[in-house]
Amino acid sequence: MKIIGVVVGKNKDTEYKHTKLIIKKLLEKGFKVMVKPGVSSCIELPVIESSTLFKDSEFIICVGGDGTFLNTARKAFTYKKPVLGINKGTVGFLAEVEISEIEMAIDSLVTGEYGIQSRMVLDVTVMRNGEKVYENIAINDAVITRMALSRILRLIVMIDDKYADSFSGDGVIISTPTGSTGYSLSAGGPIVQPDMRLVIVSPICPHILHSRSYIASDTKTVSVIIDDKSEIDAILTLDGQEGFTLELGDQIIVKASDESVYFASVKNMDFYDILRAKMHRTK
DSSP states (O other), X not given: OOEEEEEEOTTTSTTXXXXXXXXXXXXXXXXXXXXXXXXXHHHOSSOEEXXXXXXXOSEXXXXXXXXXXXXXXXXXXXXXXXXXXXXXXXXXXXXXXXXXXXXXXXXXXXXXXXXXXXXXXXXXXXXXXXXXEEEEEESSEEEEEEOTXXXXXXXXXXXXXXXXXXXXESEEEEEOSGGGGTHHHHTTOOOOOTTSOEEEEEEESXXXXXXXXXXXXXXXXXXXXXXXXXXXXXXXXXXXXXXXXXXXTOEEEEEEEEEEXXXXXXXXXXXXXXXXXXXXXXX
């Protein structure tokens, strides 16, 4: 590994204080560092600027919170590049390394003492009048919600074309195990080990008492139909990063992708160690 791409969330490391520290240590260890155009003038270090960073680098370090990490991982997914997150957010379930651990993390890269975890990804398609009008991927979740000030949303959920549930409410979250500690958790969904392969379906504020989250195998296809009796505006949001406006009668089809996204890990901690540490922080 020779070229490491460094991506930073500007709203998280506003003066590039920690980004500079990371890049300086990488350069001292003999790595070449690649950044996005316009960043080098802010950090004043000998780096390579590239508009094709995700293609040209061999490994990605992301500085920011979980939102920045997801945005970076979505782009890295295309080129199958592993991503290591440096947490500058709040909870940071995805950005593994804390600011105080930067030196340890870089030393681990030098010695090769790090792991690469493959995580499940969702393929998401929107069908409208029998035609495909949108497709993208989700690493955390695909969320179907009503727009602001709209009435409640009426949804029909199918699994492998078989009726599973229908309910009125604010929407539904279809999550990967990685996303089980995100929006799905706040909607009452289960916490799932991130290396598992399954799909979590969680209603958002359902207007019926019996509707709860449920889990489907990764071999199943989950379809959500916006009941055309609804009188609302709805939107599909992927990982909180990409949005697509939905229409009545649209069918949203979600299934496990054949490809994985790759997260790098430099800590010898299992998922439950991380979970306890992160959940405690939120108190």
